[in-house]
Amino acid sequence: MDINEIKLAIEKELGACRADIVKVVDQSSLNDFKGLHLGKKSVCSALFSQMRNVPSESKQIVGKLVVDLRQEISEMFNKKETELKNIALEKQLQNEKVDINLPGYSTKLGSKHxxxxxxxxxxxxxxxxxxxxxxxxxxxxxxxxxxxxxxxxxxxxxxxxxxxxxxxxxxxxxxxxxxxxxxxxxxxxxxxxxxxxxxxxxxxxxxxxxxxxxxxxxxxxxxxxxxxxxxxxxxxxxxxxxxxxxxxxxxxxxxxxxxxxxxxxxxxxxxxxxxxxxxxxxxxxxxxxxxxxxxxxxxxxxxxxxxxxxxxxxxxxxxxxxxxxxxxxxxxxxxxxxxxxxxxxxxx
Amino acid sequence: MLFSYSLLSKLVDLKSYSLEDVVHRLTFSGFEVEDYHHLALASKLVIGQILSCEPVEESDHLHALKVDCGSEGVLDIICGAKNARTGLKVIVALPGCELKALGITIKKGYICGRESNGMCCSLVELGLDKSLLSEKEISGIHELNADAPVGSTDVLNYLGLNDQVLDINVLPNRPDCLSYIGMAREISALLGVPFKELPRIDLHQFPSKFILKSHTDKCPRFDCLGVDQIIAKKETPNIIKSFLLASGIRSISPIVDLGNFSMLLTGQPLNMYNAKLNPSLTYQVFDDYEGMFTAFDGKELKLKTGDLVVFDDKKPICLAGILAGQNESITDETDSIAIEAASFYHANIRHTAIRLGLSSFSQQLFGKSRNPYMIDEALEMTISLLPLFFEHYRIFSYSTYNNLPSKETKIDFSLEKMNHRLGSSYTDSQVSEVLKRYRIKKEGDLLYPPIDRVDLKEQCDIEEEVFRFYDADEIHPSLKNSPITAGKLSYEQKYRRRIREFLVNKGFNEILSFTLIDEKMDKDFRVFSQEPSYRILNPMTKDHEYVRSDLLASMKSILEYNIAHKQTDLQLFEVSHVDTAHGTELYLALGLSGNNYLTDLVNPRPYDFFDLKGIIADILSLLGINDSRYQLVYSQNKSFHPMNSADIHIGKSLVGTFGRLHPSISKTPLLIGELNLGYLLSLKSGKTKFVPYSSYPMVRRDLSFALNTNVTYRDILNVIHKAGVSDLKDVKLFDLFKEKDSDVTYIGLSIYLGKDGTLKEDEILGDVNKIIAALKDKLCLKLRGE
Missing domain, CATH: 3.30.930.10 (Bira Bifunctional Protein; Domain 2)
Structure with missing residues (x-):
C-alpha cells in the first residue's frame, strides 16, 4: 500500500468512528464500538499488520499516522466512556434523592432544670x-x-x-x-x-x-x-x-x-x-x-x-x-x- | 413599723426636706421605706351642717338633706347613711372632689329623681383603713364635733388627717427605732437637723408607795407610776387620734390612747392596772406559776413555768406583756391607775404568746428585744403627755424595782483597722462627723455610744455606722488584696455534673421536687433505707411533713402529674441529696414513660426495661464501673414488677433498683430507677491509661443457638469467656428471635477474635468449635439447625 492509500483508509476509518461513536448510548454499544474500532479485527489493527509492507523510508511517517489514528479513536472511546459513567452516576444520584425536609432521627434535647x-x-x-x-x-x-x-x-x-x-x-x-x-x-x-x-x-x-x-x-x-x-x-x-x-x-x-x-x-x-x-x-x-x-x-x-x-x-x-x-x-x-x-x- | 410623717416632723425639723428626700436618705442608710402614702386623700371637701333631713318616699333608706356649707351655700344632698340627722356637722365632698379610696369623682346628679349636689363622707371614703375605725365610723357618715367650723374647706387639717404614712422596715438590730423618738433621732443624725427633745419630768420627786418585786431574772426591771384623781377628757384630741391612725392604731379611749401613744413615742410598752383593785399596791413578777389564769375576756388559760405573770399580793392579775386578767380592764370610769413600765425577756413573752395562740400589739412590741435602760426616759416623757388626755389627775407615786447591772459600753476603735477591713479610705474627720451625729463620745481611741443604742458594741458596729452614713460609692469596688486560690470542682461534683449533662444529652429532663413529702409518699418506694424518716415538728401542712428518705415517690408523682396533663412521653431524672438518720446520701432517680421515638419516627415503641438498663449501664461505665463489677438480680422490692425489674449489687452492697413499677402500684407502665450515686462516686476506678491496640483487624464469626428456658445471657457470656479461647476479644448479641410456628427462641451472637498477627482459618475454626463445645457441654445449647 502506498502512503496515499493508507491516508485514505485512515480518513475513512476516522469518518466511520465519528459516525459510530455518536450512536453509542450505553455500556454495551460502547463495547461494540471498542471491538469494531480498537479490537483485533479493527481497521487500526489491520493497518498495523500491514506496516511490514510499507517501504522502510515511509515507515516512520506511516507508523505515526497509524499511531495517531489509534490515539484519536482511543480518545473518542475514553471520552464517551467518561460521559456514560457520568450519566450513570447522575442517574444513581437522582434515584437516591431524599426529602431533606423530613424530620431527622433526632435525640430530642433534654433539659437542665x-x-x-x-x-x-x-x-x-x-x-x-x-x-x-x-x-x-x-x-x-x-x-x-x-x-x-x-x-x-x-x-x-x-x-x-x-x-x-x-x-x-x-x-x-x-x-x-x-x-x-x-x-x-x-x-x-x-x-x-x-x-x-x-x-x-x-x-x-x-x-x-x-x-x-x-x-x-x-x-x-x-x-x-x-x-x-x-x-x-x-x-x-x-x-x-x-x-x-x-x-x-x-x-x-x-x-x-x-x-x-x-x-x-x-x-x-x-x-x-x-x-x-x-x-x-x-x-x-x-x-x-x-x-x-x-x-x-x-x-x-x-x-x-x-x-x-x-x-x-x-x-x-x-x-x-x-x-x-x-x-x-x-x-x-x-x-x-x-x-x-x-x-x-x-x-x- | 408605720410612722406618721407629721408626728416625725414635730420631733425633728424637716422643713428644708421633701418627703422623697427623707425616704431616700432612710432607704440608703439601712431603713428601707417599703411604702409611703397619704393617710387620707381628697380635695374639694367642706364642713357642712345638716339643716333638714327628710326621708325620700321612693326609697327605704335614703334621706333628702339640706346642708349648710357656708360660702358654698345650702346644698341639696341625697344621703343613705342611717346616722344622718338634723343639726349634725358632716364632711361634704363637693362636685369635682376626687375620692381616691373609692376611685370616684363626685358629680352633680339625680338620685330617685332628686337633685344631689355632693356627698356626705365617712372616714373610709377618705381613704382610712377600716381596721382602724370603729363599727360606728364604718357604718355611717363621719360625725364632726359640735364646734366644727361650718364652711371650712381645710377639712383634712381640721381632722388631723393631712398626713403621710411611712412604712419603714426597722431591722432587728435597731429596736430603738421602733419608736418615734428613736426614728426621729436617727433622722436627725442622718440629715443633720436638730432633734426636738420632749419635756421630761423628774420621777424621783414622787413618793415611792408601790411594793415591786421580781422573782425571776427574766424581768430585771419593773417600774410603776401611780396616777389618781383622774378625770379623763371626753375624747382624745383629733391630732393624737390621727397620729395613732397613721401609726396603724385605733383610737379607743383617752386612757387607752395614752398608753398606746406613749408606747409609740418611746418604744416602751406600758401596761395599766386599775390601782383601786389592788389596795396593797403590790406588783410582783413570777416565772414559775403553774395553774389557771382568767383573761380579761373570761378566757381560761393554762399557764406553766416560763410564762411571766404579774401578781398582786395574792393572785395573778396580768400575763406580762400579753394581756390583762379578769376585772383588770381599764374602763372610761377608771380614775386611779398604776402605769407599769417593765423589762420582760422578749423570748418568754413570744413563746407564751405563740403557745397560747395570743397576739396583741404590746406582745408584738414586748416580743421584740427592747432596751431596758430606756425605761426612765419613757416614763419621764409619759408624764409630760398626761395633760393631753386628762382634764385632771394627780401623780401619787413612783416606784422602781431595778436589778439591771449598770451599763457602760466602751469600744476600742481604730480608723486604720477600719480602712483595712473595708478597703476604704475614710478620713478622721469623716468618722468624727458620724460620731458627733450619733452622739458617740470619743476619748482617745475609746468610744462611748449613747445608752439608747444597744447595737453599738464593737469596732465593726462603728464601721457600719460610718458606711451607712456616707454614700456606698465611697468604697471603690476592687479585687485588690483578694486571696488568690485555685478553684475547682471536686471529683464528686465534677462527675455529678457529667452524669446530669449526659442524661440531658440523652434527652432527659431534669426535675426538682420537694424534700418534704406526705406520710403516704414516705411509706411508698423505699429503695435503700427502710428506717423511719425525719418528721417535722412544726409542718405547715400534712402534705409536707416528712423529710424524704428516697426520691422515687416524688419521681412517680411527677410522672403521673404530667401524664394526667396529657404529656405522656417522659424521660425524667433528679439528682438530690437525701438526709436520713444514717447521714446524707446522694441519689439519682430516673423515670421513663410512654414511647421511645429515637429509632423510628413513624413507629415509636414503648419504653421498656432495657431502655432504662442501657442508660444505667452507660452511667456506671461513665464512672468506670464495667458490667463485670456488678450483678443484677430480680428486684426484691415490693413496689416493682417482680419479673421486670432488677436490683444492682456491687459486692454485698445494693447500689440501685430499677425497672417497671408493680402493676398494683401503677396501672400506667412506668419505668423508674434509683441509684445510690454517692456510693458509686466513692468507688475507686482505674485511671485512664492508653493500652496499644492490635493493628490486625478482628475476625467476626456469627453463631446462632437455640435457647433453653433456664439459661440467662449472663450464663452464656460466662461460659464463652471461660471456654479457654485466648483469641476471644468480645461477644455481642446481634439477634434474639423466634422462627415461625415454633416456640424455640434463638440467640444470635457475634464472636470477635483477634491476636497480634493474622489469624489463620484453622485457628479460627478451632476457637469457634471450642466455644460451641463449651456451650453445648455446660448449658446444653445447640447450634441452630443442628
Whole structure:
C-alpha cells in the first residue's frame, strides 16, 4: 500500500468512528464500538499488520499516522466512556434523592432544670474566681444553722427565718450558711477560705412569691486581707455575669446577724430599666442579694482569730435569679415540673 | 413599723426636706421605706351642717338633706347613711372632689329623681383603713364635733388627717427605732437637723408607795407610776387620734390612747392596772406559776413555768406583756391607775404568746428585744403627755424595782483597722462627723455610744455606722488584696455534673421536687433505707411533713402529674441529696414513660426495661464501673414488677433498683430507677491509661443457638469467656428471635477474635468449635439447625 492509500483508509476509518461513536448510548454499544474500532479485527489493527509492507523510508511517517489514528479513536472511546459513567452516576444520584425536609432521627434535647442551670452557671463563675464548692446536709444541727452564725436561741432575727424543726437540736437548714460553719470548722482557724455553698433551704413561708423550699448560693471568703471593697466588686461582677453588662448594680446598707457592715444589692429593673414601674414597685430597682463583712463574732465562734482574719459573705436566691433571668412568673412552677415548663430550658 | 410623717416632723425639723428626700436618705442608710402614702386623700371637701333631713318616699333608706356649707351655700344632698340627722356637722365632698379610696369623682346628679349636689363622707371614703375605725365610723357618715367650723374647706387639717404614712422596715438590730423618738433621732443624725427633745419630768420627786418585786431574772426591771384623781377628757384630741391612725392604731379611749401613744413615742410598752383593785399596791413578777389564769375576756388559760405573770399580793392579775386578767380592764370610769413600765425577756413573752395562740400589739412590741435602760426616759416623757388626755389627775407615786447591772459600753476603735477591713479610705474627720451625729463620745481611741443604742458594741458596729452614713460609692469596688486560690470542682461534683449533662444529652429532663413529702409518699418506694424518716415538728401542712428518705415517690408523682396533663412521653431524672438518720446520701432517680421515638419516627415503641438498663449501664461505665463489677438480680422490692425489674449489687452492697413499677402500684407502665450515686462516686476506678491496640483487624464469626428456658445471657457470656479461647476479644448479641410456628427462641451472637498477627482459618475454626463445645457441654445449647 502506498502512503496515499493508507491516508485514505485512515480518513475513512476516522469518518466511520465519528459516525459510530455518536450512536453509542450505553455500556454495551460502547463495547461494540471498542471491538469494531480498537479490537483485533479493527481497521487500526489491520493497518498495523500491514506496516511490514510499507517501504522502510515511509515507515516512520506511516507508523505515526497509524499511531495517531489509534490515539484519536482511543480518545473518542475514553471520552464517551467518561460521559456514560457520568450519566450513570447522575442517574444513581437522582434515584437516591431524599426529602431533606423530613424530620431527622433526632435525640430530642433534654433539659437542665432552670434552678440547676443557674446553680451550674454561678458555680462556674466562682470556680473561675478561684472558689471551691462545698456541700452539706439539709437536716442540720441548730448549732451550725443558727448559733455559729451569731444567732443564739431567742435572738430576734430567728423570727426572720422561721425554720422547720425536727428535734430541739435538729432543723431543716434555713440557709446554706450552715455549710459555711462546717467549712470553717474543717479549716481549723487557718485561712484562706474561698468557698460557695449552693443548695436547697427551707423556711416556713408560703405565698405567691415564696415557697417553703427554695435555693441559695452562699459565699464565704476569709483571709488576712479580704475587704469590703473585694465583696462589692465580686458582687458587681456576679450580677453583671448573671443579668448582663447593661444592668446597673447598687448597694444599700442592711442588717444580718452574721455580717457587719451588711448590705443588700439591687439591680436595675428588667421591665423599665430603672425609671420605675409596677414590676419594681416604682423604685427602678429589684432587690437581689444580701451580703456583708463576716461579723467578728462569727469568726471567733468558728475558731478564727478575728484580730488576724477578716472576710466577707454573701447569699443569693437561686429561684429568684432564675425567675428574673428567664422571666418565670411563679416560683411554684419550679416544683410542679410540668414537662412543658422544663422543656423550654433545653439551651441552658 | 408605720410612722406618721407629721408626728416625725414635730420631733425633728424637716422643713428644708421633701418627703422623697427623707425616704431616700432612710432607704440608703439601712431603713428601707417599703411604702409611703397619704393617710387620707381628697380635695374639694367642706364642713357642712345638716339643716333638714327628710326621708325620700321612693326609697327605704335614703334621706333628702339640706346642708349648710357656708360660702358654698345650702346644698341639696341625697344621703343613705342611717346616722344622718338634723343639726349634725358632716364632711361634704363637693362636685369635682376626687375620692381616691373609692376611685370616684363626685358629680352633680339625680338620685330617685332628686337633685344631689355632693356627698356626705365617712372616714373610709377618705381613704382610712377600716381596721382602724370603729363599727360606728364604718357604718355611717363621719360625725364632726359640735364646734366644727361650718364652711371650712381645710377639712383634712381640721381632722388631723393631712398626713403621710411611712412604712419603714426597722431591722432587728435597731429596736430603738421602733419608736418615734428613736426614728426621729436617727433622722436627725442622718440629715443633720436638730432633734426636738420632749419635756421630761423628774420621777424621783414622787413618793415611792408601790411594793415591786421580781422573782425571776427574766424581768430585771419593773417600774410603776401611780396616777389618781383622774378625770379623763371626753375624747382624745383629733391630732393624737390621727397620729395613732397613721401609726396603724385605733383610737379607743383617752386612757387607752395614752398608753398606746406613749408606747409609740418611746418604744416602751406600758401596761395599766386599775390601782383601786389592788389596795396593797403590790406588783410582783413570777416565772414559775403553774395553774389557771382568767383573761380579761373570761378566757381560761393554762399557764406553766416560763410564762411571766404579774401578781398582786395574792393572785395573778396580768400575763406580762400579753394581756390583762379578769376585772383588770381599764374602763372610761377608771380614775386611779398604776402605769407599769417593765423589762420582760422578749423570748418568754413570744413563746407564751405563740403557745397560747395570743397576739396583741404590746406582745408584738414586748416580743421584740427592747432596751431596758430606756425605761426612765419613757416614763419621764409619759408624764409630760398626761395633760393631753386628762382634764385632771394627780401623780401619787413612783416606784422602781431595778436589778439591771449598770451599763457602760466602751469600744476600742481604730480608723486604720477600719480602712483595712473595708478597703476604704475614710478620713478622721469623716468618722468624727458620724460620731458627733450619733452622739458617740470619743476619748482617745475609746468610744462611748449613747445608752439608747444597744447595737453599738464593737469596732465593726462603728464601721457600719460610718458606711451607712456616707454614700456606698465611697468604697471603690476592687479585687485588690483578694486571696488568690485555685478553684475547682471536686471529683464528686465534677462527675455529678457529667452524669446530669449526659442524661440531658440523652434527652432527659431534669426535675426538682420537694424534700418534704406526705406520710403516704414516705411509706411508698423505699429503695435503700427502710428506717423511719425525719418528721417535722412544726409542718405547715400534712402534705409536707416528712423529710424524704428516697426520691422515687416524688419521681412517680411527677410522672403521673404530667401524664394526667396529657404529656405522656417522659424521660425524667433528679439528682438530690437525701438526709436520713444514717447521714446524707446522694441519689439519682430516673423515670421513663410512654414511647421511645429515637429509632423510628413513624413507629415509636414503648419504653421498656432495657431502655432504662442501657442508660444505667452507660452511667456506671461513665464512672468506670464495667458490667463485670456488678450483678443484677430480680428486684426484691415490693413496689416493682417482680419479673421486670432488677436490683444492682456491687459486692454485698445494693447500689440501685430499677425497672417497671408493680402493676398494683401503677396501672400506667412506668419505668423508674434509683441509684445510690454517692456510693458509686466513692468507688475507686482505674485511671485512664492508653493500652496499644492490635493493628490486625478482628475476625467476626456469627453463631446462632437455640435457647433453653433456664439459661440467662449472663450464663452464656460466662461460659464463652471461660471456654479457654485466648483469641476471644468480645461477644455481642446481634439477634434474639423466634422462627415461625415454633416456640424455640434463638440467640444470635457475634464472636470477635483477634491476636497480634493474622489469624489463620484453622485457628479460627478451632476457637469457634471450642466455644460451641463449651456451650453445648455446660448449658446444653445447640447450634441452630443442628
Amino acid at each position: 432552670p434552678f440547676f442551670a443557674v446553680v451550674d452557671d454561678i458555680t462556674d463563675f466562682f470556680v473561675g474566681l478561684g472558689y471551691d464548692i462545698a456541700d452539706g446536709p439539709e437536716v442540720e444541727s441548730d448549732h451550725n444553722n443558727f448559733e455559729m452564725m451569731n444567732i443564739p436561741k431567742d435572738h430576734p432575727s430567728r423570727d426572720m427565718q422561721d425554720s422547720f424543726s425536727i428535734t430541739d437540736e435538729l432543723v431543716l437548714r434555713s440557709h446554706t450558711s450552715a455549710v459555711q460553719a462546717r467549712v470553717m470548722a474543717a479549716s481549723k482557724g487557718v485561712g484562706p477560705i474561698k468557698v460557695i455553698c449552693p443548695g436547697k433551704v427551707y423556711r416556713r413561708d408560703n405565698d405567691a412569691t415564696h415557697s417553703h423550699q427554695f435555693g441559695q448560693v452562699e459565699g464565704l471568703v476569709i483571709s488576712e486581707d479580704a475587704t469590703f471593697a473585694n465583696l462589692l466588686e465580686t458582687l458587681t461582677l456576679l450580677l453583671k455575669h448573671l443579668f448582663g453588662d447593661k444592668r446597673k448594680v447598687r448597694f444599700r446598707p442592711s442588717y444580718f446577724p452574721f455580717t457587719e457592715p451588711s448590705i443588700e444589692a439591687d439591680i436595675s429593673c428588667f421591665e423599665c430599666g430603672g425609671t420605675g414601674c409596677k414590676f419594681c414597685k416604682n423604685t427602678g430597682y429589684i432587690e437581689i442579694l444580701g451580703a456583708g463583712m463576716v461579723h467578728p463574732n462569727v469568726l471567733r465562734l468558728n475558731g478564727f482569730d478575728d484580730s488576724k482574719y477578716q472576710g466577707f459573705a454573701f447569699g443569693i436566691g437561686i429561684d429568684r435569679v432564675a425567675m428574673l433571668k428567664y422571666n418565670i412568673d411563679d416560683i411554684k412552677r419550679f416544683y410542679t415540673n410540668d414537662i412543658r415548663f422544663l422543656s423550654e430550658f433545653y439551651k441552658e
